Amino acid sequence: MRERPFVANLVSDQTIPKMFKVKQVFPRPKIQPEEIPQIIHTLLSGEKFSSKVKPGMHIAITAGSRGIANVALTTKCIADFVRSKGAYPFIVPAMGSHGGATADGQRAILEGYGITEDYVGCPIISSMEVKKIGVNEEGMDVFIDKNAAESDGIILGCRIKPHTAFRGPYESGIMKMMAIGLGKQHGAEVCHEAGFKNMAKYVPMFGRAIIKNAPILFAVPTIENAYDETCKITAVNAEEIIEKEPPLLQEAFANMPRILVDACDVLVVDQIGKNFSGDGMDPNITGTFCTPYATGGIKSQRVCVLDLSPETHGNGIGLGYSSATTKRVFNQLDLSSMYPNAITCTVLGGVRIPIVMESDKEAIQVCIRTCNEIDKKNPQVVRIPNSLHIEHIMLSESYYEEAKNNPNLIIESEPEYLPFDENGNLW
Structure with missing residues (x-):
């Protein structure tokens, strides 16, 4: 001793x-893992989503750094759908500065969640290089992952959840995945520069600029129940994100x-x-x-x-x-x-x-x-x-x-x- x-x-x-x-x-509303492939296939087979994925397109699918229930499976299902349409999916780590703000570190985080090239059946292209795609409403430069910016389309895989440092109609979810996740170290730093006091303003401001200037197709967000289980999966077209994300956030709050x-x-x-x-x-x-x-x-x-x-x-x-x-x-x-x-x-x-x-x-x-x-x-x-x-x-x-x-x-x-x-x- x-x-x-x-x-x-x-x-x-x-x-x-x-x-x-x-x-x-x-309360425990729950989607069983074996149900997820059919749910995602049915959602994305709707005309307003499937019509956006055309043969030969190279499609970036985002994956973040959070421990999201069934994240590897939902990512794989999105990639499978893209392939079924004759397009070429690839995974982009969309996690701001996480993983030590390095490409290898971000790839390692995804692999730790089971998002590997072998499992999802497509490349993971991890890079910290960004590209300016435009400016926001206040004239600030907007940057996102270069590979995503130069793709033919971006599908946003994410979870909607209350944020840990600010309150607003858009917290952790689709807008934040675009503004901070896709922004990599550079975009995250620009968005955070004004502090969390202004985050409820800047997340949707940058998000709107990305919807306008980047090839965003649609989002496939999930919501979890109180037991860290998937309880809802939906699909939201790019032009619907601004309107539809706030009610989804309220659902997430109710399930916390x-x-x-x-x-x-x-x-x-x-x-x-x-x-x-x-x-x-x-x-x-x-x-x-x-x-x-x-x-x-x-x-x-x-x-x-x-x-x-x-x-x-x-x-x-x-x-x-x-x-x-x-x-x-x-x-x-x-x-x-x-x-x-x-x-x-x-x-x-x-x-x-x-x-x-x-x-x-x-x-x-x-x-x-x-x-x-x-x-x-x-x-x-x-x-x-x-x-x-x-x-x-x-x-x-x-x-x-x-x-x-x-x-x-x-x-x-x-x-x-x-x-x-x-x-x-x-x-």
Whole structure:
């Protein structure tokens, strides 16, 4: 057993309460994966979509950096449809500055989601080179991926979801996929330059310019339910995006999950990562917003992050909004992957380093120890696996009576102490 450092002694007597497992119950509209090929084929076979894809055309299909349910399958189905029309599809990573703002890094992200050339059956052309396609309403230059700009048509594959840093009629979705995703490092930087305060203005402004000046054909957006499952797939023609995206965003809001207790002293997040949220942990769930221009999520005094997901490849963006983390997280951080995203979006808080403790136990203890005006012997602690999968979570013993009286919380275990190994890590 390792020798206890002095800092650990400052929190070693802090009680970690007994925890119990609960299942959160949300509405669950769902599309089964085996249904997706037929749904997409039927949608795109409609005259207003199929007439836009002609034999011999080279068609760019966008794929982003988010961990979207069935993203590889939906991308493949779009490519299959394009091929069935005698055209030539290729995949373009549309993720702004993500992947360390490198072509190889962006390709690696797609491959991590199963979007490989072998699977989708067409080339993945990853490049950070952009081309100016015009100007927006304020005369600002508009750039998008060069290969997409020079294609015969662009199909926007994306997910529509509430954004983590601003509110507006267009948040994470079709407009943002064009304005920031296709814009690569250059376009993302231009769009972010005015800050998130103005993002609700600039995302649709750049999006409208891209619709006008680039060969956008249509979009195939998805919406997910509270369980990170596909619950809606639709198709939106280029000329309909401005009108049809806002109602789809409202549908996405209605399907968002949440932690079914309003507040806690300490929120423990087992893993953060770009596959769960662009912010590492979705503040719409965790309350860890990076700007004052969006609100929501659980209210907590402290947030404890225990690990990074393998899929995030060391990108610990979002860690800066936690109060404490572990040495294990610190040792995994890839600053060259984290910093480009933060610099591009002009928000640096997410890449700061919080208090680093040796173990899971010490990280949780320091968070409880530093809370103010709470019952330190019986604190309110919520533990989630990540911000994307919150069907099964843990609550401290202080929530037990509340959980028994909540019809949307199903108690799955009796309160018991968390199992730490001899090094103080959860197992």
